[in-house]
Amino acid sequence: MANLGIGIIGCGNISTSYLRLAPLFKGLEVRGVADINMEAAKARAAEFNTKALSVDDLLAAKDIDIVINLTIPDAHYPISKRILEAGKHAYSEKPLVLTLEQGITLRDLAKAKGLSVGCAPDTFLGGAHQQARAVLDEGRIGTVVAGAAAVQNHGMEAWHPNPDFFFLPGGGPMLDLGPYYVANLINLLGPVKRVGALANMPSATRTIGSGPRTGETVPVKTPTNIHALLEFVNGATVQLSTSWDVWHHRRSHFELYGTEGTLYVPDPNFFGGTVEVAGKDGKVEALAPWDHPFGKVNQSHNGRDLANYRTAGLADMAVNHMAGREHRCSLERTLHGVEVMTACIKSGETGQFITMTTTCTRPEALGIAEAQALLR
Numbered sequence: 496m497a498n499l500g501i502g503i504i505g506c507g508n509i510s511t512s513y514l515r516l517a518p519l520f521k522g523l524e525v526r527g528v529a530d531i532n533m534e535a536a537k538a539r540a541a542e543f544n545t546k547a548l549s550v551d552d553l554l555a556a557k558d559i560d561i562v563i564n565l566t567i568p569d570a571h572y573p574i575s576k577r578i579l580e581a582g583k584h585a586y587s588e589k590p591l592v593l594t595l596e597q598g599i600t601l602r603d604l605a606k607a608k609g610l611s612v613g614c615a616p617d618t619f620l621g622g623a624h625q626q627a628r629a630v631l632d633e634g635r636i637g638t639v640v641a642g643a644a645a646v647q648n649h650g651m652e653a654w655h656p657n658p659d660f661f662f663l664p665g666g667g668p669m670l671d672l673g674p675y676y677v678a679n680l681i682n683l684l685g686p687v688k689r690v691g692a693l694a695n696m697p698s699a700t701r702t703i704g705s706g707p708r709t710g711e712t713v714p715v716k717t718p719t720n721i722h723a724l725l726e727f728v729n730g731a732t733v734q735l736s737t738s739w740d741v742w743h744h745r746r747s748h749f750e751l752y753g754t755e756g757t758l759y760v761p762d763p764n765f766f767g768g769t770v771e772v773a774g775k776d777g778k779v780e781a782l783a784p785w786d787h788p789f790g791k792v793n794q795s796h797n798g799r800d801l802a803n804y805r806t807a808g809l810a811d812m813a814v815n816h817m818a819g820r821e822h823r824c825s826l827e828r829t830l831h832g833v834e835v836m837t838a839c840i841k842s843g844e845t846g847q848f849i850t851m852t853t854t855c856t857r858p859e860a861l862g863i864a865e866a867q868a869l870l871r
């Protein structure tokens with residue numbers, strides 16, 4: 496396969512991961528970066544030995560086929576729309592868009608132009624999550640009847656130097672961290688039928704804890720504490736808690752309860768981790784990790800060994816687009832995820848259960864050989 500030219504719009508915090516990890520994958524070549532702030536683009540370009548372009552020039556560049564949208568959530572829709580209008584494939588950081596309507600516009604535009612749209616998270620392609628998927632598909636815990644997933648902490652203002660967007664509509668723990676959990680629930684259980692939630696916003700402001708703006712307060716304009724119930728099309732019922740108002744807790748990240756046993760899935764925010772299974776006797780077995788390429792430790796972060804293969808979803812999109820197949824981090828699945836998450840927030844406001852209007856299929860499992868083939 497000839498290399499596809501990759502451009503990146505948005506040269507903030509997460510862009511370093513993409514610029515560092517994209518070269519791991521076959522067929523992807525970063526050919527330029529852009530940002531509304533030219534200085535940010537120039538700094539990243541110098542750091543990673545690529546070109547800094549204006550957003551207009553990057554969108555017009557003939558050698559760029561796919562543009563990765565790493566802007567802030569509020570800019571995801573307008574920038575992805577411009578990417579498609581420029582005739583290029585779009586791959587966005589999460590959340591894909593902030594409303595279902597925006598996602599439908601992107602879907603129609605992409606279809607009309609024969610372009611692919613993909614969206615993070617791709618962590619469900621990680622070795623641990625694919626191992627959990629295999630355990631489930633082998634029937635080891637029987638039919639899933641229920642589950643519980645929780646991502647709870649005290650938010651982003653302590654570490655992110657510009658945390659404003661986390662506390663504005665489009666942010667909050669449901670749209671910021673929920674995507675990892677919802678994408679993995681779709682990977683394991685398929686589409687959602689309806690949701691209901693309770694939500695609130697205990698603090699009106701948050702105080703920045705790092706960087707040049709330390710001590711400055713930012714307004715909170717979106718719920719930061721959301722506890723949802725998800726009913727899946729397959730009948731499973733899952734409790735999903737997303738909160739930035741919890742200092743400490745002892746809930747596990749992700750558990751599925753089946754007719755024959757329980758599956759403990761590691762944090763869907765990461766590619767690796769230990770999968771555990773308990774049978775009817777209640778004995779918990781920690782499974783030896785698979786020899787899956789996207790579960791191998793390749794990074795140390797704050798003293799923690801991590802497997803980080805961000806961009807895997809993009810590599811999968813590139814390969815499958817060429818072959819005319821649906822890729823795993825597809826627009827249909829992420830759009831369904833957006834509907835699930837925005838409906839949880841809406842249900843928190845109205846107190847009503849909300850039935851989904853979109854659906855999707857479970858992505859194909861990503862086995863060891865297929866994952867290996869994506870790497871150089």
Ligand SMILES: NC(=O)c1ccc[n+]([C@@H]2O[C@H](COP(=O)([O-])OP(=O)(O)OC[C@H]3O[C@@H](n4cnc5c(N)ncnc54)[C@H](O)[C@@H]3O)[C@@H](O)[C@H]2O)c1
Nearest residue numbers: 505506507508509530531532535565566567568570588589
């Ligand atoms: N930081 C992380 O660890 C992390 C992890 C996973 C996903 N994400 C997601 O990645 C996205 C970016 O996060 P970040 O932490 O890098 O944010 P950031 O604020 O550090 O960077 C965003 C960049 O986008 C640029 N930008 C904003 N609007 C733009 C526009 N209209 N046109 C061009 N450039 C524009 C900004 O100037 C900034 O340089 C978010 O959607 C976030 O949810 C971040």
